[in-house]
Amino acid sequence: MWEQFLQNNAQAEVFEIESEATRIVFEANELKSFEVEETAGVALRVIVDGRLGFAASSNLEASDQLVTNVLESARHGDVLDMRFPAPQPGPEVQVYDDELASLPIDRLVEIGREVIAIMREADADASVRIDLERRVRQIRLRNSVGVDVQEEKSPLSLGIVVQRIRGDDVVILFDYFGTTVWDEGYQAFARSIAEKLRLAQRPAALSPGRMPVLFSPAGALVLGLPLMMGLDGKNVYQGVSPMADRVGEQLFDEQLTLLDDPTLEGRPGSSAYDDEGLPRQRRALIADGVLKGFIYDLKTAVQSNAEPTGNGERGLFNPPRPGFSNLVIAGGTTPLAEIIAGIDEGLLVESPLGLGQGNVISGAFSNNLSLAFKIEQGEIVGRVKDVGIAGNVYQDLRHIAALSQESELVYGGLSLPHVLLSELNVVTKN
């Protein structure tokens, strides 16, 4: 199907997606539901007289309507000097695993129970929700200049939400683990959440003021999110990224290296080609604190007179836009234990509330923390409640006190170390 459409239009693209997923859900520590999902859809793009059009449908009977819609969309598009790319070789990236794709349901249930047991061992009052899903997703991308990329991926995802209530004292933890190649990594992931749960049992009091603040890998997203927005080629093109026009400058501490790496084996964000058929590549966007470049999709690259970087990303119902594959902040040289041991009095940030709220693009962050710990005399002593931090990454990342050797995978696709800032303003209720 769609051959005719590709032949009839000199510049056309067909993006097809099909996926099948099996999911089990545990609620309040008990098995709750069993779900199967089948998805199918098509998105079309054409460039007619230099105008780009887009349309999509999950209604497979409506293919004529879809073609009408994409041509109509193209009549309204801005004139743009964009062409779909010719075929190019991409890297070898493993994103499919038979064992994972055919993981028996019983095994999924067993994994769920195992994770719940790990949480309940840390705290008997833990009420755990688990969403465990295995999926096989097929994407086919064709264009009228010869690209025909097919990709089969087998992502397994494990979402954990832990709620622990005692009187009016509440702890909520959530994180998400993803892999496309079977391994036992979920156990270490679950144990790391359980450890936070255990630490959260003891309360601690902290006085407000400026102090050393250590961000855990999950907490470091507070710092990572403004950087991701600033490195997005679209924000650069629009002139709203504080990093626009500053390639080659030393904007951050020398210890900071940030990569977009689609070649990592087994990560859900990895793939050989992006969603526009361009080969993906491992790139340092910030190296030793120096800004090296941005991420682009085809359209943003054309607009910016830049080379596309293979970062076109899309869902079925949206046209491509720049997106990260796997964001990696390189680890440093100091063991985590040593970093903690060196702090007299400070704050460990585990989980911010309201991430992404406020004026993130400016680099400013101001977050209440749903989970944070006090560090005293080189030890994590207990949970601090009603605490908030504020700062700006473009100032505060000029001097990084330390990055831990160890990195962790958080929220599925991000690999981050612990990040220590020597001084940040901390507001507390005390």
Added chain:
Amino acid sequence: MREQMTAAIQSSPADYTEIRLEDRQSSRVVYRGHELETASVVLDRGGIVRCLVHGGGWGVATFNNLDDLPRRVRQAYEGARSLQVEPVELASIPVVEDTIHVPLQRDFRGVSLTEKKALAEEYNNVMLQADDRIVDTQTVYADSFSRVYLATSEGSYLSEDRPMCTVYFQALARQDGDVQQSHESVSQVAGFEIALGRHALAEKVARQAVEMLSAPTVQGGRYTVVCNRRLAGVFAHEAFGHLSEADFVYSDPRAQEMMVLGRRFGEKILTIADDGSLPGRRGSHKYDDEGTPTGRTDLIREGVLVGRLHSRETAAKMGEQPTGNARATGYRYPPIVRMTNTFIESGETPLEEMLAAIDLGIYACDAYGGQTALENFSFSAGYAHMIRGGQIAEMVRDVVLSGNLFATLANIDAVGDDIEWPETGGTCGKGQGGLPVAMGSPHIRIQDVLIAGK
């Protein structure tokens, strides 16, 4: 549609079977800066089957291809049967048969993409031309028309139209490396008419972004805060509303102790309710996605916890009545307990009186967003002013309110006499992502709020 659904349900060996199908067409025009990003139409069609068997759990199948509904029913049934769990009961509801059409003044499905594009472009130009310091804009026109069909093995059958029309404006102003932004939206269950004549709103967004460039960052600390109506509505939804969703308490005895009915949460002046039956609001439906009629549920009445929001399952488990709050974000999801239109009821204090008692405080307005982790919450105000000597004074920015819910509810010491339901597009992200909701409130005053800042 009804015949295929009924036949598929009749083929089901499950104790309870439910089919929901959805057919949606939506169009979208997006400008970013000087460029059109997209002007396009998408078609989305799909369905979900849920089955329940005794001695099993929920079995669910979702799909895009509607050809073979009996096969989907079998998939869901097999799923339900494969679980060995505590039996799930459903509270009983009346069997209903209804067709709900929403009359639109001007049906956006009959408006050309050309006209929608022209409108968005006009608004976009208003923002771009408002000031030299506006460097980036986003203007979105979006409409969506869904028809949703629901059939259950108990005999209910519903067909409901769900239209929504939206304009969204965002402006970014830049000066000396500093970037500030502002945004506004109008989103209602209405036709194209709701999108027209919004030039002044677009202008306001641009002006506000520019004004914020010269506003200083707020000094962190603890303040008496007056929330404007829009922010107070978000507070009611985020900070308190989510706690009153029964799916968070129904199987956690500790949570039930914390949220025991009769517990005092605030002063007598505080009443918070949810009402899915209000006419024409974003969260309004005659029935929820399980077919339960919607209605008003008081959550806090005169400071005391008196109710919570239920699905059929949570109501049965807790021995309470279903409230019509089982809602799903489209056919990919089974319904879960969600809010509809949540509001703080009007009190008696005029705004001037509320301000007069404050020597140093913050007037926090609108919301960039909010998040809650049950007892903890965090909201970013869209903009804010200092209150000095009982008067609204200079603008400040980066105002993030946060705190402990219990302490904060108890610290609400004045409720305004001026409830408002903003036309803004409220969306709740719980679990399944964006679902339309509405939030209403008068001004409220809260003592001792933690503001993070420099």
